[in-house]
Amino acid sequence: MKRNIFIFVIISVFSLTSFAQQGKGQKINPAGNWKFEAPYAQEGYTSGTIIVGNAEQKTTVTISFTGNEFKIPGEDVKVAKDSVFFSVYLQGQIVKVLLKMDTEIKMSGKAVYSEGEVPLTLNKVSASDAEVKK
Secondary structure (H helix, E strand, C coil), X not given: CHHHHHHHHHHHHHHHHHHHHHHHHCCCCCCEEEEEECCCCCCCCCEEEEEEEEECCEEEEEEEECCCCCCXXXXXXXXXXXXXXXXXXXXXXXXXXXEEECCCCEEEEEEEECCXXXXXXXXXXXXXXXXXXX
């Protein structure tokens, strides 16, 4: 009886370790159109779109705000496993954006600037929704 319990425990430990290793190595692709909400940001900066793409084998980011067609390019873009980091120049200062992919269609993070931090939530826009909005 003790031997069966020991074998069961060993198999369980190996199974859990295997599942944990599978989750660690996965890299979620952030490319696409993302609608963001920043309810605590200054007026005019509370929502918009972030587009994550690839050009010349580099990750690119552009951000636009609701009610404004101007697209602001992200600088110093970095992607690491499930995170995206970039900076944008807004109102005379650098804003650092730090995002973490929660799932393939949701991200959360923050924008850090001289007056503090603003929480962000992003939802991926499906290809059909992006075409309708053009």
